[in-house]
Amino acid sequence: MKIIACIKQVPEKDTRFEINPQGTWIQEQELTFEINECDVYALEEALRLKEKHGGEVVLLSLGGESAEKTMRRGLALGADRGILILAARDQTTDPFTVARALLTQVRLEQPDLVLTGVRSDDQAFSQTGTLLAELLGWPHATIVMKIDWEAGAGRLTIQRELEAGLLEEVSLPFPAVLTIQQGINQVRYPSLKGIMAARKKELRRVNWAATGVSGDRKIAIEKLVFPKSDKKSEIIGGTPRDAAATLVEKMKKEMKIL
Amino acid sequence: MQLGAPHPERWNVSDLILFLVEHGGGRTRPLTWECLAFVQGLALELSRKVIGVVLGNNIDSVCAEVAAAKVQEIWKVSAPELETYNPDCFSAALCQIIKPAEPYAFAFAHTYRTIDFAPKLAAALNVGFISDITRYRIDGGRPVFTKSVFHDKLAAEVSFCAAPPHLLSIQIGSFPGDAAQREGRAPVQEKPVNLAGVPDRRRMLQIIQAMKNQVDLSRAQIIVAVGRGIGKQENLKVAQELAAALGAEIGASRPIVDMEWLPRDRQIGSSGQTVAPRVYFAIGISGAIQHIVGMKNSAFVVAINKDPNAPIFKVANYGIVGDLFEVVPALTQAVKQQKGNG
Numbered sequence A: 001m002k003i004i005a006c007i008k009q010v011p012e013k014d015t016r017f018e019i020n021p022q023g024t025w026i027q028e029q030e031l032t033f034e035i036n037e038c039d040v041y042a043l044e045e046a047l048r049l050k051e052k053h054g055g056e057v058v059l060l061s062l063g064g065e066s067a068e069k070t071m072r073r074g075l076a077l078g079a080d081r082g083i084l085i086l087a088a089r090d091q092t093t094d095p096f097t098v099a100r101a102l103l104t105q106v107r108l109e110q111p112d113l114v115l116t117g118v119r120s121d122d123q124a125f126s127q128t129g130t131l132l133a134e135l136l137g138w139p140h141a142t143i144v145m146k147i148d149w150e151a152g153a154g155r156l157t158i159q160r161e162l163e164a165g166l167l168e169e170v171s172l173p174f175p176a177v178l179t180i181q182q183g184i185n186q187v188r189y190p191s192l193k194g195i196m197a198a199r200k201k202e203l204r205r206v207n208w209a210a211t212g213v214s215g216d217r218k219i220a221i222e223k224l225v226f227p228k229s230d231k232k233s234e235i236i237g238g239t240p241r242d243a244a245a246t247l248v249e250k251m252k253k254e255m256k257i258l
Numbered sequence B: 001m002q003l004g005a006p007h008p009e010r011w012n013v014s015d016l017i018l019f020l021v022e023h024g025g026g027r028t029r030p031l032t033w034e035c036l037a038f039v040q041g042l043a044l045e046l047s048r049k050v051i052g053v054v055l056g057n058n059i060d061s062v063c064a065e066v067a068a069a070k071v072q073e074i075w076k077v078s079a080p081e082l083e084t085y086n087p088d089c090f091s092a093a094l095c096q097i098i099k100p101a102e103p104y105a106f107a108f109a110h111t112y113r114t115i116d117f118a119p120k121l122a123a124a125l126n127v128g129f130i131s132d133i134t135r136y137r138i139d140g141g142r143p144v145f146t147k148s149v150f151h152d153k154l155a156a157e158v159s160f161c162a163a164p165p166h167l168l169s170i171q172i173g174s175f176p177g178d179a180a181q182r183e184g185r186a187p188v189q190e191k192p193v194n195l196a197g198v199p200d201r202r203r204m205l206q207i208i209q210a211m212k213n214q215v216d217l218s219r220a221q222i223i224v225a226v227g228r229g230i231g232k233q234e235n236l237k238v239a240q241e242l243a244a245a246l247g248a249e250i251g252a253s254r255p256i257v258d259m260e261w262l263p264r265d266r267q268i269g270s271s272g273q274t275v276a277p278r279v280y281f282a283i284g285i286s287g288a289i290q291h292i293v294g295m296k297n298s299a300f301v302v303a304i305n306k307d308p309n310a311p312i313f314k315v316a317n318y319g320i321v322g323d324l325f326e327v328v329p330a331l332t333q334a335v336k337q338q339k340g341n342g
Helices: A037-053 A065-077 A095-109 A128-136 A192-200 A240-253 B031-046 B060-067 B087-101 B112-125 B233-246 B254-258 B324-341
Strands: A002-006 A009-011 A033-035 A056-063 A081-086 A113-117 A140-148 A155-161 A166-173 A176-180 A203-207 A219-225 B016-020 B049-056 B073-078 B105-109 B129-139 B142-149 B154-160 B166-170 B188-190 B203-209 B222-226 B249-252 B279-283 B300-305 B318-321
Touching: A002 A037, A002 A095, A002 A128, A009 A065, A033 A037, A033 A065, A037 A056, A037 A065, A037 A113, A037 A176, A056 A065, A056 A095, A065 A081, A065 A192, A065 A203, A081 A095, A095 A128, A095 B112, A113 A128, A128 A140, A128 A176, A128 B112, A140 A166, A140 B112, A155 B112, A219 B142, A240 B318, A240 B324, B016 B031, B016 B087, B031 B049, B031 B105, B031 B129, B031 B142, B031 B166, B049 B060, B049 B087, B060 B073, B060 B188, B073 B087, B087 B112, B105 B112, B112 B129, B112 B166, B129 B154, B222 B233, B233 B249, B233 B279, B233 B324, B249 B254, B300 B324
Parallel strands: A002 A056, A002 A113, A056 A081, A081 A203, A113 A176, A140 A176, B016 B049, B016 B105, B049 B073, B073 B188, B105 B166, B129 B166, B222 B249, B222 B279, B279 B300, B300 B318
Antiparallel strands: A009 A033, A140 A155, A155 A166, A166 B203, A219 B154, B129 B142, B142 B154
16 A cells, blocks of 8 residues: 655644744744644554555655754654655745645555644644545545544545534545544654665655646735734733742632532 | 615625524534624625525424524525535535525635635635634725734734625624524525536444543533643642632643643543533633633633733633732632631
8 A cells, every 4th residue: 555644844843832923824843843743643654554455655745945954853753755845934824835736746656645733733723635536536524533444445434523523434435535643543752763765765756847836825814913802811920839829719618628 | 896775676796695504413503693683783884695504414393493583595506415514515515506596605614614615615715714803893894804813912904806796704702692683584595506527525334422421521510620721730739729628629721731730531621521500710711712612601700820911811700910829828728728717
């Protein structure tokens, strides 16, 4: 089975964000980056399918030169090779543009499956994988929590998450696009051997111009702002001990749980 | 496409704002009114007309219910293929409705189902889709939509570059359904669709209860919930000691459960349990919307987090900004002392 795992490089989760002077994006200098969380689960699922059934896992990403670092991490986890579409920031913010660029490489590679995360940690539109499926004319399923495939079978059985602890079990034929939910598996950490091997693995760069994707974007992020707060919580200051004492008073008199 | 007041005599192709009526078991779901409140507001500001679209099979009662709200018309899209959800049929049916009507916009509630088919519909129509909207404003006759980005720590203002129809989905809970104008009497128009040619690809097999909740957190009076800030599984004991001192149940945000540090029946949020205790302690939980929807009805929320910009502080009554490994043990100590005195 040949699987493409689409991953995105995003700032680490713990980051305290600052907005750039133009107000159009975050200040990216000096941030550290990681693979988007849902995409890590998608890659792990791809690796498990390969380990069980054989085949190849190809990483596909879109971003700046700096994305090589997270691509190498994906290769260290066990992907066989990578394709990085080099794109400027404004080419990465419109999900439609991203999907069309990914489409060019998926068509060339002709995998059996494309796996990616349900959503990105940065923009969180939850669109790219499904847009890609429709552009390919392939079936898809989103928010996937389980993938079952019997070797040789023409269809996959998957479970997708619904609200309130329910799952929907569906089947669909190959080739297909699945968007993976976090928690589908327990992700691995790269081994030293994997890290060493990753340095030598093929990472092919594709220039934006080579994708032939025009600037026909559908939506644009005009600016970033700090969210407006309707309700302000009362921040209790002081040393941990003082703050605890104040809070206990409130738990006693106001919340009435002590 | 020029925006502005429509010609009074006739509906211009871009005068309509459509929205999808959410229903189940022959009744509208409350999300319908959230979506209606959103499109009514947008239609008023942009001088457009609101049409509710009901998709399904045997949907007369739903159509009647929503036709009694303030809408221009209800479009009934009924077919046996729409009885059970399938993205190919849903997308094909909506394509057949949207193409001839050329509405200005089509709005959805941002549900797990919408996530599954609305981007497909956008690609099929070759139009833009702004998802998970929490607010909007009109800027020179043009709507600009706000959505949460970067784990809800920042908000992005997003607009359309492509021509209508525009696809929109609203975050659940962002446009209160009580604001929807419910009094009216709208005609129900049947809109035939032909789904015979839709490929039979994805088949629904069954709905499964992910796990029988062994712990019913919905009855808990006090919940101490932990998030990613706890760092390591061994550190859970810091929160467990506070819970023990308070006689509270332990809960968790999704990442903790995904890492299997706590069982799934401790998860609070959109895909876990919904709780409303007297007091909810959020420890090292940043407060992404998927978590907030599961605990926002708590009578009191106390948040302890090192990041002053963490969105949890927007729903908390009381917040302590600091290192949870200092604050929580101090709190446990203070609670024990208080109980000892009491």
